[in-house]
Every structure is written in C-alpha cells, then in structure tokens.
Amino acid sequence: MKIAFVGKGGSGKTTLSSLFIRHLAANEAPVVAVDADINQHLGAALGLSEAEAAALPAMGAHLPLIKEYLRGSNPRIVSADTMIKTTPPGAGSRLLRVREDNPVYEACARPVPLDDGEIRLMATGPFTESDLGVSCYHSKVGAVELCLNHLVDGADEYVVVDMTAGSDSFASGLFTRFDMTFLVAEPTRKGVSVYRQYKEYARDFGVALRVVGNKVQGRDDLDFLREEVGEDLLVTVGHSDWVRAMEKGRPPRFELLEAENRMALQALQDAADDSYAHRDWERYTRQMVHFHLRNAESWGNAKTGVDLASQVDPGFVLDEGLSAVQPA
DSSP, rough: OOOEEOOTTSSSHHHHHHHHHHHHHHTTOOOOEESSSTTTOOHHHHOOOEEEEEEEEGGGGGGHHHHHHHHHTTTTSOOOGGTTOOOOOOTOBBOOOOSOOOHHHHHHHEEEETTTTEEEEOOOOOGGGGGGGTTOOOGTHHEEEEEEEEBBTTTEEEEEEEOOHHHHHHHHGGGGGSHHHHHHEEEHHHHHHHHHHHHHHHGGGGGEEEEEEOOOOOOOHHHHHHHHHHEEEEEEEEHHHHHHHHTTOOOGGGGOOHHHHHHHHHHHHHHHHHHHHGOOOOHHHHHHHHHHHHIIIIIIIIHHHHHHGOOTTTOOOOTTTTTOOOOO
C-alpha cells in the first residue's frame, strides 16, 4: 500500500504521518517511510536525534545509482542519464519490493527502531543554498517518484510518504502514485483551501483522498470541517499529551498514546487497507505513461537530447505479481 500524507506547512502533517508509521510498526507491518517534505522533519518525529537525522543519506545525492539500478537491462533506455523522474518501467527494468534488500535501500534507507518494531526510513535530503538558482527542491523528489514508479507492493506492506502539497507533484504526476492520500487540514479557511486545490487536481485521475482534521478543539471546529469537506472528512485529532511529550524529545511508550488517537490511527489504516480493493494496475501504468509523455514534451526531451517517448514499453503493465527483475 502506497500512502501519502499531504498538507500545508504547520498543519501537523509530519506529526500525524509519524504517528501512523508508529501505529503500523506496532501492528507488526513492514514499513518503508519516505521524507519527501521540504522541511525534512520526519526523522526527528520518529525519534532520531538531530545528528542522526542529519546523517540520513539524501536520495537526491544517489540519483545516478537509483537510475542505473532501476534501468536494469531495459533496451528502451539507452543510458541511465536519459532517465527522468517520470520514466516508467518496462521489460528488463528492475523493480523494488518493500521487504527485500537491494542497492537502493542499501544506499538510501536506514533502519529506525521504534517501540514495537523497526522501519526503513528514506529522505530526499534538505533544501540547501546550493539549490537556489540551480534547481528547485522538488527536483530532488524525482528520486522518490522514480522509486514509486518501479515499486511492486502488496496489501500487507506499507510505503508512507510525507510530502508537500505543492504544484510540482501535480505537474509530474507524483500525486497519482498512491493508493490513499491523507490530507491533513486544520479547521481554518487556509486549511481547507489546500484541500480544495488538491481535490480539484486529483478529480480527473481517480485519486483516493480523505481528510484528517487536525488541531480540532471543539464542536465548532468539527462542524466547520464537516461543512467544508463533507464526506471526505475521515477522522479528527485534537490535543495530545503524548505528542506534546514527543515534541519535547521525551516520548512515552507508544502504547500510552491516548485511546481516541489510537482509534483515529486505526481508522486511517482501515481506510488505506480498504482502498486496496480498488487498485487498478492498468490505470496506474497508463497514468504513469501519460505524465511521462507530458514531461518529455515540455522539458525532458530538450534536457536529455533524446525522444523520451521511446522509453515507453506499450505492452508493459506494472503488477505485484511481476518478478523483481523483468526479462528484457
């Protein structure tokens, strides 16, 4: 299951995604967590020290390795240098699985022990001064998109991505890569405006979108969210002493999280699990190709000097039944 947490800065998105990851680990589910947010706070929210979080390898720095590994022996991709973030897999491509060991995880993922298990954590890397005027932060998210495009995951496996609800995810098609998207919204006009924007972009692509109301303090807040987002509102979360202790760097054991918040997290997992029944690999692959051709025409062909439409394998459909290495 591929799950995204999106929302505006300050909405509590990273806190909620970290709680959800802890919840999955407590349920003994295999988890790959990805920090694709511009502020890179997921590691700290999962209990890493500042030094440990800063030491996480940046996926963007390993993009050549990621491209070379995923290219495999795909004859349609003449060089890893011609791969862009939307390049789809085809015959000969290498695919990623949640539970395996592979060079991409070896280079980019680190184990994070939690109270009730261990998860893999990957991070795009922070936005630095050197990015200014050269490339925008979101080019680093291309490594995440490439991995998602080559990922075959099952119903009882989870890839959780904490990401910015920005325009770049719509331009590249990243927003279509998930079985479920949880949009974290505060009960404010600004909070629900992000929801409306996301809903508008996602409408034509069959994106499963549910709203998690955060920082809800009373009936008036709840009524406001219900009025503004309607049936898309899944659960609400209010004040948490557990979260406050975590933000001070002294989290209690996860089992001590408030019962109502544990129930909210289970509702998120149930919604994500239910979405598996609607997974459509043909549509998923078709959308992948759609956005690749669009990006190829708008900038990719000029950047690489190659007709990137030739990378599309018309007979290939991504599916969890495929082997990790596709025959060329």
